[in-house]
Amino acid sequence: MSESSLATLTEVTRTYGGVPVLSSVSLAVDPGLTAVVGPNGSGKSTLLRVLAGATEPTAGTVRVPEAAGAKPVGYLPQRVPFRDGFTARETLAFYARLVDDDPDAALDRVGLADAAEKPVEALSGGMRRLLGIAQAVLGDPSLVVLDEPASGLDPGMRERAFGAAADRADGDTAVVLSSHALDLVDAHADHVVVMHRGRVAAAGPRDAVLDEYGVADVGALYRVVAGDARRGAGAADEGEGGDGTDRDGANAEESAGEESDAAVHVTGVSDR
Incomplete structure (x- = not known):
């Protein structure tokens, strides 16, 4: 871990029903945007939940930054749990009061000022994700953890979510x-972590990792590290399905109500 790292994971393991979803994961998170990519079943969501403090590790330690503002960590889960019957401003105002922040300024930061009086149930999927990002960054946290912020969005909304x-x-x-939006990862990420069956197959500053593997972009990196090589090995692995996902790890995490994951070792992202 460098002096600039804001969060760290040290030998973190997480199991569900005895099945390892994260296994001896060590990771340092530096300032900037770090993108965690990998197939379904690779441990991404569990890694982010542990980092955000939403899931306790079975073993190992997590360190997050001291609170520079009203809270140290902001978190957006895959499923945004906003209640119907309230406007976007009312929804954000509830969370903003907890950390003494300005809901209107937060809406403006993610481009939702014009939708402030819309009921949450009337917002598009993209607008709900942007509202979730606005909620996650209330209180000026030093570490912001976003699980699939661009999932299921049209191209324009994906770009807005990543830009925010x-x-x-x-x-x-x-x-x-x-994220599975590798084009947006390539355009915006400062650091990248590629997960493979719950372990970090590649991690570091984006440009350095691309140079290390001799590829031009994150899409090519994914194919080299977790794509073709994974499928070639997966056909012979008894525990994997034909698409290369780890069925045991996926089922373990899905039964726990999270994205499917398997077993992990990382270097470059976490803390708490």
Whole structure:
């Protein structure tokens, strides 16, 4: 871990029903935008939940930053749990009061000022994700954890969600997100972590990792590290399905109400 790291995971393991979803994961998270990518069943959501403090590790330690603002960590889960019957402003105002922040400023930061009076149930999927990002960054956290902020969105909304996340990352703030939108990861990420069956197959500053593997972009990196090689090995692995996902790990995490995951070792993202 470098002096600039804001969060760390040290030998973190997480199991569900005896099945390892994360296994001896060590990771350091530096300021900037870190993207965690990998197939379904690779441990991404569990890694982010542990990092955010939403899930306790079975073993190991997690360190997160001291609170620079009203809270040290902001978190957006895959499923945004906003209640119907309230406007976007009312929803955000509830959370903003807890950390003494301005809901209108938060809406404006993610481009939702014009939708402030819309009921939550009337917002599009993209707007709900943006509202979730606005909620996650209330209180000026030093570490922001976003699980699939662009999932299920149209191209324009995907770009807005990624842009809002990237705008939050700076020299004092680390934003860690998971995503299958490799084009947006390539355009916005400062650091990248590639997960493979619950372990980190590649991690580090984006440009350095691309150079290490001799590839031009994150899409090519994914194919080299977790794509073709994974499928070739997966056909012979008794515990994997034909698509290369680890069925045991996936079922363990899905039964726990999270994205499917398997077993992990990382270097570059976490803390708490």
